Amino acid sequence: MSKHFEDARYYLGRAADHAKEGVKEELEPVEARFRELVGREKEPxxxxxxxxxxxxxxxxxxxxxxxxxxxxxxxxxxxxxxxxxxxx
Missing domain, CATH: 1.20.5 (Single alpha-helices involved in coiled-coils or other helix-helix interfaces)
Known part of the structure; x- marks a missing residue:
């Protein structure tokens, strides 16, 4: 595999990780509000x-x-x- 493909694969993996963390961060308030409405709290x-x-x-x-x-x-x-x- 050429160096360019290895680099591209590495950066795609990092981009996916960052996207996952970003979505998680954006949805935390929504999840908290949902849990508040439903009455289920997240287990610490x-x-x-x-x-x-x-x-x-x-x-x-x-x-x-x-x-x-x-x-x-x-x-x-x-x-x-x-x-x-x-x-x-």
Missing amino acids: EPSRLDRLEADLKELSERAEGEAKEAVQNARSRLQEYRSGRDEE
Whole structure:
């Protein structure tokens, strides 16, 4: 593909992106008015802090579950060991 076609394709892509953003920007007030009339509000996107807090909570719960599982495994192995020694 010649350099001219590559350049044209690149600039067409940028033009499409800019057109999409422009249409989105122009329609935001219309969307807001429509949502106001209908009674549906746009759900706010979670902030970066909210996402991090959710991730930390998930990691904490997972770690707690893994720790409980490890304790249960250790207890069962200890019980098996003790019952094996008692039989001898």
